[in-house]
Each structure stands twice: as structure tokens, then as C-alpha cells.
Amino acid sequence: MLKVLIRQPARRAGCLFSSEISSTNCRYQSNVKKFTQKPNIKIRRPRTAKQLAQEKFEEHLNSKNRFIRWGAIARSESFSKGLTKYLIASYILFLVYGIYFMKKLYAKEKELERLEEKSKSGEANEYELLRIKQLRGKLRRRDELKLASYEKMRENGTDSFDGITLDNNDQNKLNENILPARDTTEFYEGKAEEYDKGVNFEEKIIFMGSRRKWLMRHCEGDVLEVASGTGRNLKYLDANHINSITFLDSSEKMMEITYKKFKKMYPSFKKAAFVVGKAENLVDLAKANVPANDDKHSMEEITSVKSDTTKVKYDTIIETFGLCSHYDPVQSLKNFAALLKPEGRIILLEHGRGTYEFVNKILDDRAEKRLKTWGCRWNLDIGEILDDSELEIVDESRAHFGTTWCIVAKKKGSIKKKEEVGFFEKYFGSSIKKKLESMDAPSTQTPTEGKK
Ligand SMILES: C[S@@+](CC[C@H](N)C(=O)[O-])C[C@H]1O[C@@H](n2cnc3c(N)ncnc32)[C@H](O)[C@@H]1O
Numbered sequence: 001m002l003k004v005l006i007r008q009p010a011r012r013a014g015c016l017f018s019s020e021i022s023s024t025n026c027r028y029q030s031n032v033k034k035f036t037q038k039p040n041i042k043i044r045r046p047r048t049a050k051q052l053a054q055e056k057f058e059e060h061l062n063s064k065n066r067f068i069r070w071g072a073i074a075r076s077e078s079f080s081k082g083l084t085k086y087l088i089a090s091y092i093l094f095l096v097y098g099i100y101f102m103k104k105l106y107a108k109e110k111e112l113e114r115l116e117e118k119s120k121s122g123e124a125n126e127y128e129l130l131r132i133k134q135l136r137g138k139l140r141r142r143d144e145l146k147l148a149s150y151e152k153m154r155e156n157g158t159d160s161f162d163g164i165t166l167d168n169n170d171q172n173k174l175n176e177n178i179l180p181a182r183d184t185t186e187f188y189e190g191k192a193e194e195y196d197k198g199v200n201f202e203e204k205i206i207f208m209g210s211r212r213k214w215l216m217r218h219c220e221g222d223v224l225e226v227a228s229g230t231g232r233n234l235k236y237l238d239a240n241h242i243n244s245i246t247f248l249d250s251s252e253k254m255m256e257i258t259y260k261k262f263k264k265m266y267p268s269f270k271k272a273a274f275v276v277g278k279a280e281n282l283v284d285l286a287k288a289n290v291p292a293n294d295d296k297h298s299m300e301e302i303t304s305v306k307s308d309t310t311k312v313k314y315d316t317i318i319e320t321f322g323l324c325s326h327y328d329p330v331q332s333l334k335n336f337a338a339l340l341k342p343e344g345r346i347i348l349l350e351h352g353r354g355t356y357e358f359v360n361k362i363l364d365d366r367a368e369k370r371l372k373t374w375g376c377r378w379n380l381d382i383g384e385i386l387d388d389s390e391l392e393i394v395d396e397s398r399a400h401f402g403t404t405w406c407i408v409a410k411k412k413g414s415i416k417k418k419e420e421v422g423f424f425e426k427y428f429g430s431s432i433k434k435k436l437e438s439m440d441a442p443s444t445q446t447p448t449e450g451k452k
Contacts (some may be wrong), residue, residue, distance in 0.1 A: 020330075036346040067100035082213075093289035108135055127161035138393070140383040141353070142169040171353070171381040179377055184325040185250045185278075187375035188229075192253035195230050206400055211349055212236050212320065214406065218347045221315025224248065224277045224339065227322025231258030236267055244271035246314075248285070250278045265276070279322070279332035286312040286339050313341045320349040323385060325377035333389030337411050346391060355402030363403070394420050 047055075060072035073079055102406070112135045118124040119132060127150045134147065146166050172178055179450050186314050188195075198340035203209065216236035221243050225233065228247040237245075247262075249255045261272050266272070277285050315337045323329040353360050363370075370378045382405045386393060394416060395408040410416075 011297055043287075048280070060377045084438070085323050103350065112133060125162045126165050133423055138383075140387060141171050141381055142384060145169040155226050172383060172384050175364075175379075175381075176382075177367055178379055179367055179371055181326045181327045181329070181377070183250075184375045188249075188251035189327070192230065192251060192257060192373060195254070196232070196257075199232075206404075208404075209236075211404060211406060215288045215347050215349045217321060218408065219318065221341075221344075222246075222313070223316045223318065226282070226317065226319040226336070228258050229254050229321075229324065231261040233320060234258070234261050235320070237266075239266050239269050242316075244273075245269075245276060246273040246312075248275045248277055248279065248282070250276065252276045271413070279319075279326055280328045280336060282332070282335035285340050293415070297408060312339065313344070314339055315341055315344045317344070317346045318348070319346075320375065321351060323348070323350050323382065324352065324378055324380055329380075330388045333385065333391055336390055340411050342411065342414050343417075344411070345394070345409075346409040348405065348409070350382050350405045351376075351378055353378045353403070353405055355398065358403045359403060382407075 004132065057072055057075065061076075063069050063072070078283050087401050115124060115128050115132050115135075118128060121348065124132070126146075130143050130147050130150070132140070133143055146169060149166055150161060153164075158164075191198075212233050213236045216238070218235055219237060220241050223242050223245045225245065228249050229251075231247070247258050249258070249305050255274055255276050261362070262269075262272060262274075275285060317340060319336075321333065326332050333346070340346060352365065360379065367377065367379050370376065384397075386407065386409070390412055391409040391415070392412045393407060395406075397406045398404060399406065408420075
């Protein structure tokens with residue numbers, strides 16, 4: 001007798017399906033064959049891949065290892081359904097915020113444009129000029145103090161600031177922790193020999209090398225380095241990118257070190273000049289015919305051959321940690337602008353007051369010691385000096401709690417280079433802005449504007 005194990009017929013025969021079918025509760029008889037289930041034989045249903053995966057998944061869900069458990073939760077259906085909801089919600093939130101942000105930005109741009117037009121025609125009052133700086137994110141400490149006074153006046157009922165000018169709060173003059181400027185030539189004459197050894201460690205721990213590298217990357221064409229000191233930027237100079245280089249420092253001994261370093265590092269570069277003189281006298285120095293060859297000149301030598309016109313102009317003027325030791329840093333920067341070609345750039349790496357009060361307190365408390373040790377005023381408000389020099393800042397960034405100032409500046413009124421125009425300025429300063437303006441032009445036009 002042929003005995004066949006089959007499951008489906010067992011169901012068709014009305015038996016309760018179970019993985020175990022015994023001969024006692026199920027007997028199937030067909031027309032053709034008759035079989036009897038052998039007692040105690042277990043019939044195991046083979047599991048599908050899906051079932052196996054489900055079992056594994058459940059095992060992972062109950063795993064003691066939290067990472068396996070979290071992995072399983074992340075794969076679960078309920079989680080992915082929830083996730084979709086969260087994603088949609090955050091997308092909507094992002095959109096709403098984006099619209100709000102753009103609206104604010106647009107309003108800011110509009111206000112800035114209106115105020116700038118007023119400023120150009122000379123009609124802007126002091127408050128409006130400060131507001132322009134605020135909208136551009138370029139307020140200095142003294143400006144913040146002034147704006148606070150204006151806000152107080154507004155709270156007290158003043159609604160127009162026309163004709164009002166408040167006292168300047170110049171930090172570099174009024175803050176008694178900022179020591180008066182002085183001529184540091186003698187100091188650096190005595191410091192020259194030990195200078196490099198002394199600053200090496202300090203610069204290493206704050207990665208100043210990368211900032212110097214950043215500065216030197218900007219060098220092109222005819223370059224002037226002011227307050228070149230011991231030539232600490234030389235190792236980052238790419239001589240292939242420049243036409244000539246002139247070094248200026250008020251200390252002859254510091255210059256001597258730069259000279260020796262340069263000769264050693266760039267022996268075949270001929271268009272280099274080494275001038276001993278002060279940044280405050282730069283324009284006079286340039287009127288003299290300073291040859292851009294590898295010659296050293298003293299201030300006296302140069303002024304004796306002075307002519308009336310400025311013959312030398314530069315593509316790049318750089319200075320690192322020099323403003324803090326000049327006796328007139330504002331005049332020095334004005335001289336830089338006078339010697340800059342129209343397309344030229346001034347690149348500065350300076351140290352000064354930081355962004356946080358606790359940092360400034362440290363600088364203030366140690367200002368005297370610093371001056372004695374390094375001959376510099378490290379707590380100067382560099383922003384104030386820049387603003388007073390009337391240079392136009394193209395890029396300003398700060399590091400080390402705001403105490404390291406990295407500046408790219410240009411002559412006032414000269415055109416920005418393509419790569420210097422930022423994203424918002426590029427897209428909101430021209431095409432999109434114009435489109436938006438043309439869209440809302442009829443509604444915003446005032447009657448007087450209409451007459452124009
Ligand atoms: C702190 S050191 C900086 C040196 C160098 N630039 C550096 O990054 O290490 C300041 C330098 O500025 C020079 N210096 C000070 N007053 C100056 C002035 N009025 N004109 C030109 N150089 C000046 C000093 O002789 C000194 O070499």
C-alpha cells in the first residue's frame with residue numbers, strides 16, 4: 001500500500017489543519033489511493049523567506065544589544081511611517097522659515113538701498129549712517145554705543161534724528177586701557193635678534209601659519225610689505241605670482257634679517273627692494289625713486305632724491321601685526337590707499353580687541369606688560385582704525401575670539417572683483433531684486449516719486 005504525506009487534502013477533508021497530523025484524527029481516502037497516516041509523524045511546514053526575515057526582525061527587536069535593537073526599530077514600518085510625517089513637517093517648517101527669512105532679507109535690502117541713496121546725496125543723518133553700518137553688520141564698539149543712545153532718545157519720544165550728532169565714543173582714544181601710541185623703532189632695534197625665537201611658540205599653538213598663508217595667497221603683481229619685521233611671511237610667498245616686492249620697516253635690524261632670509265630663499269629673484277622707513281611716511285618714500293631691485297635703502301637716502309610725484313603704485317599691499325606698533329596707524333592705512341593701483345588690494349592680518357568682553361578684559365589687564373615685552377598695543381580696536389582710514393572693506397573675518405583680524409580692503413569707490421561679490425549681493429543685489437521691484441513698483445510708488 002502506497003502511503004503519501006499530503007497536507008492540502010487533509011484540509012479538504014475537513015480536518016483541522018495543524019503541523020501535526022496524526023493517524024487518529026485524519027484519514028484521507030481518495031477514489032484512487034487510500035492512505036493511513038503513520039502515528040507520531042510530525043509534518044513541519046517549510047517557512048518562506050518572508051517569514052524567516054520576520055523572525056529575524058523580531059529577534060533583533062528584542063535584542064539585548066541596543067544598536068541592533070535601534071537598527072530594527074529604524075527598519076520597522078511604524079517608524080518609517082512616522083518618519084515620513086516628520087520629514088513632511090520639517091519640510092513645511094523649513095519652507096515657512098525660508099519665506100520669512102527671505103522677506104526679512106528683502107526688507108533689509110530695501111531699507112539699505114533707500115538709506116544709501118540718502119547717504120550718496122548727503123542727506124542722511126548720523127543715525128541713518130549708523131543704521132547703514134548696522135544693516136551691513138559692520139558696527140564697531142563706538143557705533144554700538146552711539147546707536148544705543150539713539151534708541152534711548154527714540155524711547156523718550158524723539159522721532160527724527162535730523163540735525164543731531166552725538167559725541168564719538170572712540171575706544172582707541174577714550175578707553176584708558178588702550179595705551180597711547182608711540183614710536184617703536186628703538187624698541188624693535190633692540191628686539192630684532194630674539195624676535196623670531198620669541199614668537200615662534202605662540203604662533204605655533206594658535207596655528208598662525210595658516211593665516212599667514214592666507215594673506216600671502218593674495219600677493220600678485222607689484223607687492224609692498226609694510227612692517228615686514230624679520231620676514232616671517234617669506235616662507236609662504238610664491239615668487240612666481242609676483243612681479244616685484246618691496247619690504248618696508250622702521251627698524252634697520254629687523255630689515256637686515258628679512259634681507260638675509262630673502263636672499264637665501266629666493267636667490268635668483270632680482271626685483272626686490274628693502275627700505276628702512278616708516279609707514280606714516282610712505283607717500284614721501286614712494287615719491288622718491290625707489291628702485292625695485294635687490295638693494296637696501298635708508299630713509300635719508302630716499303628722501304634726498306625725492307620728487308614731487310608718486311611714481312610707485314602697488315597691486316598688493318600687505319601688513320601683518322604692524323598697526324599695533326605704528327604711532328599713527330590711521331595715517332599709515334591712508335598712505336596704503338594712496339599707493340594702491342585702482343584694482344589693487346590691501347591685505348591685513350592684525351591683532352586687536354576681541355568679540356567678547358572677557359577676552360578684552362584679559363587684553364586690557366595685560367596691555368602694559370605686552371607693550372613692554374613685544375612693543376605692541378594688542379588691545380586696539382582695529383575696526384575703528386579701518387573705518388577712520390576710509391578704506392572700503394571687501395572681506396573681514398576674525399579668529400581667536402575675534403582678536404585676529406583678517407582683512408581684505410580696497411580703495412574707496414573702486415569696483416569689486418567678480419569673486420568678491422557674495423551670494424546675496426550677487427542674486428539680491430541685481431537680477432532677482434530688480435524683478436521683485438518691478439513686480440511691486442506700482443504699489444510702492446509715492447505721489448512724489450510718480451512725478452519724477
Ligand atoms: C610686531 S612686529 C611684526 C613683524 C612682522 N610683520 C611679523 O608679522 O612678524 C612690528 C614691526 O613693525 C615695525 N614698525 C613699527 N612701527 C613702524 C612704522 N611706523 N613703520 C614701519 N614699520 C614699523 C617694527 O619695526 C616691527 O618690525
